[in-house]
Amino acid sequence: MSDRRRILVPPTARPLTFAPAPTESSQDSSSSSKTEIYLRTSLFPDASGSAYLEHQKHKILVLVNGPRPQRMSFSSTAKLLVDVKFLPVSSDAHVLGIQQGGGFDTDLEKSLADYIYASLVPAIRLERYPKSGISVSVVVVSGPPRWKGLVKQVTAACVTTAGAALVDAGIEVLDVVTACAVKVSKEGAVSLDLDETSEDSESVDTVARGVISSMASRDEITGVWVDDDTTSESASSRSIEGEALVAVLKAANSGAVEIRKLVNAVLARSLDELLVEKKGKKKITKRSAESMDS
Amino acid sequence: MPLSLSEESYLASSLSLRPPCRPDGRDQHQFRPLDASAGILPATNGSARIRLCDGGECIVGIKAEVVESRKEDVALVEVQCDIAGVQSNSPLHTFLCTTLETALRNTLPASRLSIIHRYTYKLFIDGIILDHVSHPLTLFSMTVYLALLDTRLPKLIPSADVASTTTSTSSSDQPIGLPQFESDWQESVPLCDKAWSPPLVQLAVLAGKNVFVDPTGEEAGVGDGAIVVSWHQGKVVGLRTVNTRDSSKQVFSASRDVTEALTRVVS
Known part of the structure; x- marks a missing residue:
């Protein structure tokens, strides 16, 4: 008879221990601290898959649950659900939400979720999971101190983390989705938007910002979001058409390919860890079986 | 009424033909006829109504309020809409309002709304979509555009x-x-003169290598994906991919598909 009076802890719960100081292995290949990206997968044993990314001041956690059976209605493919949450402590995001007339779910959260959904859906083989649901929850633990102009950067980070978390959950995907943000300067030069901080984003040099999600090894783009990001004073904005758009897409795609290398390395390492862990477990079970015999 | 699987595949394949074949015989870049009128609400600063031939109807009223401009980054435009038959706070609401709001904020210079040093106008744009069969974004955006042109301060x-x-x-x-x-x-x-005209936001559906403007509900349902294009004074100022259905195969193998979408002219 199980104990029904108390809410039991999850079976895999462990006592709280503090991790040792980060070793060198946790810092991945990068030159300057501004462009440094830290990514880790399988942090939460309770979720089917999880990933955590740190880039500048953004700290993003993605939990993937599923595929879980859905009893309500029949569907021949899986349903993907994406929700984004900013923690109240994650910078001035709440201020932004209030300004846009949002309540608890801010409009920014919803439009981020919309874009992440649109970027992930083409990559997932939803037809392999009929009658089930896959939920992706993105938690922005910490964002930039000022959001103005940095939304695209955070979006890119969210998509990349979610892509890694989906793989960690063992969900069948066509390819890992990674994303990269770009900015277009007044002269029309396109550069990767990796190193910009809230202080830099105030400059009037940038006229447009965008983020591209792509499946690098298939060379396919799954999502585009380009906006004219000028402060409203300089209304003489550039058009993002034709050649300019192609330049933006190419630059962002090459950025996404670079980020893909990092994601690949992280995923490969987590796979190694998983294999080692499994071997260890087998040994333990063998040993316990032996001890039982004796 | 949802299409059956065979109807769906027939429509999908006829849309991805080159040249494509739309069920209503329209050209790829052709809009449906519409009935528009402006200045219909006397109690507002500007208003408009647009009716589509499929029964879609939208009314937009704009009120301007004098506010103190104390902070720099106070929002000067607020868009709200009500869609008949859809719960308020649904994703569709948020999508319509935020898309229009960002497009307006990015293009509307603050100087256009400022009165004297400390005071400025704040625009409240309220829309009601009485009926919609196809995706209401294009309809809503066109009505807001017309209402802004009608707005007088x-x-x-x-x-x-x-x-x-x-x-x-x-x-x-x-x-x-x-x-x-x-x-x-x-x-x-x-409010609008030769120096500034409001932005327009259009939904375009992709099917194969083809791009369709002003898609009907069925076309959006079978398309591979959709892009939202913000358009302001002859230039494309915003571009974003969205999904109009769940299991989308939407990918762009080359940038060609997207650039193609931009070559079309907004009527």
Whole structure:
């Protein structure tokens, strides 16, 4: 008879221990601290898959649950659900939400979720999971101190983390989705938007910002979001058409390919860890079986 | 009524033909006929109504309010909409409102709404979509566009500001610096002129290598994906991919598909 009076802890719960100081292995290949990206997968044993990314001041956690059976209605493919949450402590995001007339779910959260959904859906083989649901929850633990102009950067980070978390959950995907943000300067030069901080984003040099999600090894783009990001004073904005758009897409795609290398390395390492862990477990079970015999 | 699997595949394959074949015989870049009227609500600063031939109808009213511009980044435009038959706070609401709001905020210079040093107008754009069969974004955006063109703001009496600062006699009955307006509505000034026109946001559906503007509900349902294009004074100022259905195969193998979408002309 199980104990029904108390809410039991999850079976895999462990006592709280503090991790040792980060070793060198946790810092991945990068030159300057501004462009440094830290990514880790399988942090939460309770979720089917999880990933955590740190880039500048953004700290993003993605939990993937599923595929879980859905009893309500029949569907021949899986349903993907994406929700984004900013923690109240994650910078001035709440201020932004209030300004846009949002309540608890801010409009920014919803439009981020919309874009992440649109970027992930083409990559997932939803037809392999009929009658089930896959939920992706993105938690922005910490964002930039000022959001103005940095939304695209955070979006890119969210998509990349979610892509890694989906793989960690063992969900069948066509390819890992990674994303990269770009900015277009007044002269029309396109550069990767990796190193910009809230202080830099105030400059009037940038006229447009965008983020591209792509499946690098298939060379396919799954999502585009380009906006004219000028402060409203300089209304003489550039058009993002034709050649300019192609330049933006190419630059962002090459950025996404670079980020893909990092994601690949992280995923490969987590796979190694998983294999080692499994071997260890087998040994333990063998040993316990032996001890039982004796 | 949802399409059956065979109907769906028939429509999908006829849309991805080159040249494509739309069920209503339209050209790829052709809009459906619509019925538009402006200035229908006398109690607003600007209003418009657009009816589509499929029964979609949208009414938009714009009210301008005088607010103190204390902070720099105070939002000067607020868009809200009500869709008949859809719960308020649904994703569709958020999508419509935020898309329009960002497009307007990015293109509308703050100087256009400022009155005198401390005061500025704030625009409240309220729409109601009475019926929609196809995706309401294009309809809503066109109605907002028309309503903004119709918007008139009362004329400022210039002397009020100057008089209160130079002579103190007029300040006994009026607080200093409060803007005074002409009471005659005939004197009002339009918000939009040759220097600035409002942005338009359009939904385009992709099917194979083809791009369709003003998609019907069925076309959006079978398309591989959709892009939202913001368009302002002859330029594309925003571009974003969205999903109009769940299991999308939407990918762009080359940038060609997207650039193709931009070559079309908004009627």
